[in-house]
Amino acid sequence: MKNLLQRAWRQERSSDSLAEVFSSVEIPKNANFWRKLIAFLGPGLMISVGYMDPGNWATDIAGGAQFGYTLLSVILISNLFAIVLQHLSLKLGIVAERDLAQACKDHFHPVVNFILWVFCEIAIAAMDLAEVLGTAIALNLLFGIPLTWGVAITIIDVFVILLLQSKGFRWLESVVGGLIFIILICFGYQIIISKPEIFPILSGLVPQKEIVSNPSMLYIAIGILGATVMPHNLYLHSSIVQTRNYERTDEGKKEAIKFATIDSTASLLLAFFINAAILIVAAATFHTSGNKDIADIYDAHRMLEPLLGTSFASIAFAVALLASGQNSTLTGTLAGQIVMEGFLNLKLKPWLRRLITRLIAVIPAFFVTLFYGEKGTSELLVLSQVILSMQLSFAVIPLVMFTNDKLKMGRFVNKNWFRILVWIISMIIVILNLYLLFETFSGK
Template identity: 75%
Template sequence: MDNSDINKGWRKEKSSNSLNEVFSSIKIPENASSWKKFMAYVGPGLLVAVGYMDPGNWATDIAGGAQFGYTLLSVILISNLFAIVLQHLSVKLGIVAERDLAQACKDHFSPGVNFVLWIFCEIAIAACDLAEVIGSAIALNLLFGIPLSVGVVITVIDVFLILFLQSRGFRYIESIVGGLIFVIFSAFLYEIILSQPAIFPMLEGLIPKKEIITNPSMLYIAIGILGATVMPHNLYLHSSIVQTRNYPRTTEGKKEALKFASLDSSLSLMLAFFINAAILIISAATFHTSGNKDVADINDAYMLLSPLLGTTLASIFFGIALLASGQNSTLTGTLAGQIVMEGFLNIRLKPWVRRLITRLIAIIPALIISMLYGEKGTAELLVFSQVILSMQLSFAVVPLVMFTGSKAKMGKFVNKMWLKVLAWTISAIIIILNLYLLKETIF
């Protein structure tokens, strides 16, 4: 089976992507060991994992741990397993069909449907960017005393940071992201050692409980965790950046690329699971057990960590990790926005223009809320942004499951029956939970 066999299932040639035109030069060594080949594929998974540990996750995980202890650990675990499956499908679409999800949607759906999907995806990216803006502004406020409104405006500067990094090449971006993830990981490993969580209640929290569904307050945060964990724009992003590897475009070449790229994705997401779970565990061990169950935002957590854990380093490490998280998410949000606009609309904007538009959309509500309502308002806006992300998720997941389950589009690489059932089950769970949330929110 060659590329022409797969391309028969698509109505037209894929549109070009400026990102892959610039960065698709990372050569995969042909006769090297499996380890060296795998290391050549490492990178895109880390960029995707960033979206699973952004400031939006912090807000939902802190609130969940403080209010309900370790109970919602099971939601983080299940969400992460969902993410591993969906990102694998995203990798498969990119490697086999050599299309990102936006390009695939443009090929398959009518212009009207594509426009709606593009709008929903832009809303998701704006919601994600809103979380990054608020998270970075809060970190600047906590570490350096910079007012929230000023911190929100300062986040515009990252436009120039993005331009600089993109000019250096894709491997440079991946290295920076990997370094920042290491900072976040180290900070939370230190926090977990300080907080000394109870092992057995923590393990028990990994088992799902009925009350997560029956308790409306718990369900709201659980869906927020789902939205903060499985990011819709990451499905578009991963299907594109996985193509930055210059692997042989043959059946065997694609099989090998799919194996190594999926391993990169799964291992990176397990790292993201540790960080997400660590935030909730620290919140449960420090706040819930000490009776501070009303801690629902990053500011409160920062202020209470040092007194409760007995060292000022606890809060400082927390703030540094938050700042690293916000900057990391900024990088991937920019790339995702570029991919989505080009894939759906075939409109090419200069990266700094695209980034500035997205950031200004996020800055306006963040600036208004921070000026009018201060810390409490920005914290609530942060959690709400994650619920918005969750609501948009179905519009990315369903097309992805459709395309990778199509024999005509994927040839021999089509999802096996067990994977089709699993993928559609995950889609159904996401849709049902979001419909329930919508009903509860409206009525």
């Protein structure tokens, strides 16, 4: 098996992915199912963060406010696509013992790799931009801190992340899990007080013909799909699954794929609940009261208190946004490190790598908030999602190619029916993102 994999790649793997934490989390030997599952839990939660980051909030809020519960089915379909793609990502990391960036470096021509790296860095900077703006908006909503100051404060995240990384990967996973729990509690509370109707919610989970026939609804639906699957997550997941010290044998890899898939699927279902909760709260609060023009985070925050009759609703909303922004910062840091080390085999000091990425995001965010305020911030948040959509195809297609290649995956290659399925999903995502880009730049 090992010799087969070595012959499949243009060059041998140069180093371990995230070498400082590679195989650092012990898996108990001869333990029962539940103890092993607990040991594997964590990477899935870190991946789920990308599916509930501040960039997703605007499309969920707009969808719920304008069209009620109808677009819940789109969130569900998007999440199912994400579950499949993240399964491919973790399988690549476990079987090939490469993250997606390393796999591209070891397969493609250097010129192709350089182009892929540039696109990926742009996407990570765009993602970081969404994190910066989300955190700055949350600080503004909670404490009245001006947006420009909020943007500047986000630079401190660099040092917080370094502190967390120094304590060990399991500790980092725990912090991420804790922040997700805060988001869950906040939106659980908002669902309870907004009192949504159960049967319309269940009906919304079934795709409706009007989603395709109504141009405005179709545009938002594609926006939800385009903003859901995050390209950096495909690089990240293929790396952090290798933090587990499973046996690097066929049987050990088979077991690791099983438990990592359970972890990933369960975590993404949790992300589905949170994304659905954002849309449900928007539908129950804004759509039913006739406030269908709510389209961004600021509008939603302003209207929650008068419509629901309690200030805790808007506070919970802002707290959840702050937790979401901080969580996205943690995973974005790792994704940036993985991409730079994987494509270039270039290892910078963590604080320097993070500071460079953060400044790329902070500088445009600072000047936009300084000169254009809330409106400019909302538009910049949307632009960051458009840039991410542009990069998605460059991550999905190589991932599908590698996991469909028997020379690279050996006995773990995708089965024939699954190969067809993943290519269909990939083409749907590519076509819809191209449509979203066309509509965005044509001035819809």
